[in-house]
Amino acid sequence: MNFSAFPCLCRIEGLIQGLRVDCVGRAKPGSFVGSRRCEVRGDHVAAFIMKVLSLGGSTSSESINRRFARYAASLISEADVTDLDLRTLEVPLYSVDLEERDGAPADAQRFLDMIRSHDAIVISLAEHNGSYTAAFKNLYDWVSRIEQKLWSGKPMLLLASSPGGRGGATVLEAAKATFPRMGADLRASFSLPSFYDNFDAETGIRDAALAQGLRDAVDALTAA
Numbered sequence: 606m607n608f609s610a611f612p613c614l615c616r617i618e619g620l621i622q623g624l625r626v627d628c629v630g631r632a633k634p635g636s637f638v639g640s641r642r643c644e645v646r647g648d649h650v651a652a653f654i655m656k657v658l659s660l661g662g663s664t665s666s667e668s669i670n671r672r673f674a675r676y677a678a679s680l681i682s683e684a685d686v687t688d689l690d691l692r693t694l695e696v697p698l699y700s701v702d703l704e705e706r707d708g709a710p711a712d713a714q715r716f717l718d719m720i721r722s723h724d725a726i727v728i729s730l731a732e733h734n735g736s737y738t739a740a741f742k743n744l745y746d747w748v749s750r751i752e753q754k755l756w757s758g759k760p761m762l763l764l765a766s767s768p769g770g771r772g773g774a775t776v777l778e779a780a781k782a783t784f785p786r787m788g789a790d791l792r793a794s795f796s797l798p799s800f801y802d803n804f805d806a807e808t809g810i811r812d813a814a815l816a817q818g819l820r821d822a823v824d825a826l827t828a829a
């Protein structure tokens with residue numbers, strides 16, 4: 606049977622490589638059903654728990670965007686979420702001269718490896734003067750020198766938030782226009798305005814319409 610051409614019925618498998626696997630019904634290999642990634646295993650399709658990379662486009666220790674991305678990722682049922690703190694990636698300020706002399710820094714490669722080793726990305730961008738934070742843009746520039754399509758075809762939920770009423774709408778639009786060209790499989794985007802008014806650490810988004818908007822965006826990320 607040509608598994609790549611036909612949706613297949615997965616069957617209950619138990620444990621494969623330490624991951625719990627169960628039946629999700631009909632699915633194309635390589636696609637997602639809920640938070641499950643479907644793969645061909647011998648004569649059938651198995652479903653693996655989705656590995657999600659969650660990050661904020663900020664190096665603030667109190668980053669609201671890192672918190673927001675983590676919250677959005679927590680809404681994916683049964684996902685295995687890696688919460689990336691950009692402060693753990695140290696890259697010098699990009700310059701052509703530095704690149705010619707030393708090549709890309711190890712942590713730029715590490716970031717790319719993390720993208721590649723996850724099934725989906727939830728990223729929330731902080732906005733500084735209508736654009737990316739300098740720290741995120743610098744890392745992004747370095748990684749793009751290793752691999753221009755750095756998002757590696759991964760399904761992405763693109764978010765932004767700020768304390769102000771526009772919720773990082775400008776940086777969100779910039780990323781929506783360029784991330785797909787840089788290899789993102791952009792499934793949905795969502796902006797949360799007035800973060801401190803609208804977000805509660807215990808209960809999540811206070812406003813019902815905004816909460817539903819985020820839920821729809823999360824669902825779009827995991828839709829088959």
Ligand SMILES: Cc1cc2nc3c(=O)[nH]c(=O)nc-3n(C[C@H](O)[C@H](O)[C@H](O)COP(=O)(O)O)c2cc1C
Pocket residue numbers: 661662663664665667668669670671730731732733734735736766767768769771772773
């Ligand atoms: C240099 C600087 C520029 C900023 N520019 C904007 C802006 O253009 N739009 C906006 O909504 N907020 C702006 N802010 C406020 C940020 O949205 C706020 O600091 C937010 O907490 C940043 O996200 P983070 O907590 O994830 O780092 C700016 C903050 C700084 C320090």
